Amino acid sequence: SALDAGPDLGNRMVIEDTAMQPSLLPEWFLTPDGSEPEFDPRVSIEKMLASGAKVAWTDPLAEDFSLLPWCSGPLYEELQARRVPLLLDYEKTKSDDLEVILSSFPGLRLVLLKVPRLGRNRHVYPLLSRHPNLMLCLSHAYSVHRGIEDVGGRFGPPRWVFGSGYPEAEGGAAIAGLMFADLSSDAR
Numbered sequence: 001s002a003l004d005a006g007p008d009l010g011n012r013m014v015i016e017d018t019a020m021q022p023s024l025l026p027e028w029f030l031t032p033d034g035s036e037p038e039f040d041p042r043v044s045i046e047k048m049l050a051s052g053a054k055v056a057w058t059d060p061l062a063e064d065f066s067l068l069p070w071c072s073g074p075l076y077e078e079l080q081a082r083r084v085p086l087l088l089d090y091e092k093t094k095s096d097d098l099e100v101i102l103s104s105f106p107g108l109r110l111v112l113l114k115v116p117r118l119g120r121n122r123h124v125y126p127l128l129s130r131h132p133n134l135m136l137c138l139s140h141a142y143s144v145h146r147g148i149e150d151v152g153g154r155f156g157p158p159r160w161v162f163g164s165g166y167p168e169a170e171g172g173a174a175i176a177g178l179m180f181a182d183l184s185s186d187a188r
Contacts (some may be wrong), residue, residue, distance in 0.1 A: 007028075014026045014027065025054065028051070029059070032071050032074065035047075041078050056079060056086050057087035059092060060072075072101075077105065079109075081107075088113065098112075098131075098134070102133070115136050136161070137160070137162075139165040139174045142177070157183070157187040
């Protein structure tokens with residue numbers, strides 16, 4: 001709904017739909033200019049946190065804006081100050097943009113979604129090496145042979161977040177990838 005009808009409606013629906021589901025973590029869609037009537041990202045994040053949502057996501061292609069700091073910097077500043085994770089789709093994000101963002105806002109907690117099955121990712125691994133607050137969502141899309149072990153071994157389990165890929169995929173592939181990965185119980 002956030003993509004089809006706008007962030008404000010989508011965010012209201014998320015809060016309504018998750019209100020009676022304590023096992024679900026509501027996520028708000030944010031834009032760099034915030035939402036009506038203030039158009040201030042600080043106010044939008046205050047409203048988000050007051051609603052119970054603790055994670056944000058955005059889509060620069062859907063809302064036609066730049067992820068670079070000249071456009072989205074005030075949003076990153078607020079997210080960084082409040083330690084709110086930001087979810088970004090790998091397919092809609094340029095590696096060079098991530099380097100600029102994470103270098104400019106080193107405290108920003110950024111989670112890349114839908115990291116593809118590229119094996120040793122020549123874009124992502126250098127970014128993980130340089131930016132300790134960058135994390136990967138390892139879901140059904142990340143079905144790399146021994147990939148979870150490699151990411152966990154090189155960067156530590158705190159650098160990845162488990163995701164099922166729902167509603168685009170059922171969770172079986174993601175769960176199998178995690179359960180059959182050669183990891184300690186603590187790491188898993």
